[in-house]
Amino acid sequence: MNKIILNILFGFCLLFFSCGERSSEFSDTPTSGKISISADESIQPLISAEVDSFEGIYKYAQIDVSFKSESEAINDLINDKVRLIVIPRELNETEKNLIAEQKIIPRSIKVAYDAIAIIMNLQRNDTLFTLEKLRDILNGTIKNWNELNAKNTKEKITLVLDNKNSSIIRYLKDTFLGNSKLNENSFAVDSSKKVIDYVQKNKNAIGFIGVNWISDSDDSAAVKLLNSVKIAQVAPDTSSKGKGFYYRPVQAYIAQKFYPLYRTVYIITREARAGLGSGFIAFVSSDKGQRIVLKSGLVPATMPIRLIEIDNEEL
Numbered sequence: 001m002n003k004i005i006l007n008i009l010f011g012f013c014l015l016f017f018s019c020g021e022r023s024s025e026f027s028d029t030p031t032s033g034k035i036s037i038s039a040d041e042s043i044q045p046l047i048s049a050e051v052d053s054f055e056g057i058y059k060y061a062q063i064d065v066s067f068k069s070e071s072e073a074i075n076d077l078i079n080d081k082v083r084l085i086v087i088p089r090e091l092n093e094t095e096k097n098l099i100a101e102q103k104i105i106p107r108s109i110k111v112a113y114d115a116i117a118i119i120m121n122l123q124r125n126d127t128l129f130t131l132e133k134l135r136d137i138l139n140g141t142i143k144n145w146n147e148l149n150a151k152n153t154k155e156k157i158t159l160v161l162d163n164k165n166s167s168i169i170r171y172l173k174d175t176f177l178g179n180s181k182l183n184e185n186s187f188a189v190d191s192s193k194k195v196i197d198y199v200q201k202n203k204n205a206i207g208f209i210g211v212n213w214i215s216d217s218d219d220s221a222a223v224k225l226l227n228s229v230k231i232a233q234v235a236p237d238t239s240s241k242g243k244g245f246y247y248r249p250v251q252a253y254i255a256q257k258f259y260p261l262y263r264t265v266y267i268i269t270r271e272a273r274a275g276l277g278s279g280f281i282a283f284v285s286s287d288k289g290q291r292i293v294l295k296s297g298l299v300p301a302t303m304p305i306r307l308i309e310i311d312n313e314e315l
Contacts, residue, residue, distance in 0.1 A: 030279025032060035037277070038073035039065055039086040040167050042192060042210030043114060043265055045222065046296045047086050053292055054283050061276060070167035077106070077270060083277040084269035088114055088167050088210075091268060104270045111284050112265040113299035115249040116168055117211040118232035119196065121203040126152070127232045128246050131260060134234070135176045137206070140183040145204065159186035160198050160207040168208050171263060193225075200228045211249040215297025222297075236260040255299045264301070 027033050039047045044067045051063045066076075073085040078098045090108050091099075099106045118134075120127060126148045129137075136142040137157060145152035159182070161169050166188070173182065189195055192209045199207040207229070214226040233246035242258030253259040267284060271277040283289045290300035 028276040030274055030276060030282065031058040033276045034062040034064070035084075035276045036064045036066065036082050037084050037086070037280075038076040038082045039067055040070050040073055040088060040210075041067040042162060042167055043086065043088065043112075043212055044192070044210075045216065045219070046112065046114075046212045046265075046293065046298060049292050049296060050284050050289060051280075053288065054280055057283075057288075058279070061279070063276070063280060069163045069165035070170060071165040077268060080270070083271045083275070084267055084281070086111075086265065086267050088171070088263040088265050090266055099270060104272060106268055106270050108266045108268045109281055109285060110264055110301040111267055111289070112293045112301050113254055114263045114265050115211045115254045115259055116171060116261040116263065117209050117214060117249045118234065118261075119199050119207040119209060119214075119229040120232055121199055121201075121205060122228070122230055123203045124230060125149075127230050128235070129232055130235050131176075131237050138172055138176045138183055139180045140185070143183070143185065155204050156185050157183075158202065158205045159183050160195050160205050161186065161188045162192050162195050162209065163190065164188040167263075168210070171261075172208065175261075196225050196229060206232075211254075212296050212298055215249075215251075216295065217297065218295065234260055251294075251297055251299060265298075 028035060047065060047067075051065055055061055055063065066082075070087050070089070073087055074091065074095055076082045077085045078095060080102070091106060096106060118129065126145070133142070133148070138159070142148065142157070144154050144156055146154045163169070169182070169188070189198060192213045195207040195209050196213070199205045214222050214231070216222040231248055233248050235244070235246045236242050236258060237260070240260065241256065242253070245258070247253040247259040249259050249261065254262050267281050269277050269281060285302045287303060290303040293300045
């Protein structure tokens with residue numbers, strides 16, 4: 001029922017404003033014109049797919065996306081450089097107030113559930129992590145591989161991240177570090193692809209990326225990246241659902257929140273009228289847009305998904 005109502009509203013919005021808004025003050029409608037948006041680089045594959053599909057349907061629409069760090073995207077929104085951004089968190093009160101001072105009330109729309117994947121070199125076998133062990137690695141309490149497993153050599157663990165201002169670093173600090181500093185043997189490269197490339201070539205590296213870079217099983221590029229590294233499994237804490245087991249960042253475990261490093265993806269807009277930004281938001285939230293989320297290996301936020309439990313017990 002919710003999906004039907006959402007699709008009706010989506011169609012009404014596009015029909016009404018496409019036909020009704022022809023003011024010379026604006027050059028775009030929900031289905032035509034040109035706008036610029038900013039998006040977090042860690043969710044680039046998903047947003048690229050959404051934009052490509054939207055532009056494929058609406059031939060007179062052009063959405064120019066700039067993929068950058070989370071903090072840079074938020075600054076673009078605050079400084080009125082873009083109409084909307086896509087990031088894996090909501091704005092905090094300080095950020096909302098900076099926009100409110102401009103007589104604009106930002107709106108946030110939940111569109112997907114994502115996760116942070118921990119990737120390792122193919123030579124590594126230590127791919128099971130508790131949250132406590134992850135915390136010790138991130139804060140530098142655990143520095144060497146032999147501290148994870150006595151059979152390992154005493155080589156330093158290197159942590160590789162996508163960008164010093166990225167949503168992933170912010171998430172890891174908020175979740176694990178508090179006031180502690182990140183392990184001194186860590187560094188940031190320019191992109192998620194470079195994180196994967198570094199981990200692929202260096203057996204002592206542990207990398208952190210948005211899972212949608214490797215989660216679309218129908219995308220040959222994503223499959224190639226997935227096959228070049230190992231994906232770690234993480235156990236939730238003892239008070240959470242799914243306790244006692246280790247989970248990979250796959251759709252079912254993200255949906256059930258068994259995999260603990262999950263995030264919520266939001267579109268945040270400052271558009272105060274029904275322009276192209278509103279049309280894009282309506283599309284991503286609609287059945288078509290949510291099916292793209294599903295295909296990408298993430299979890300839709302505005303449509304239900306069905307989880308099937310297979311019973312392996314012999315008949």
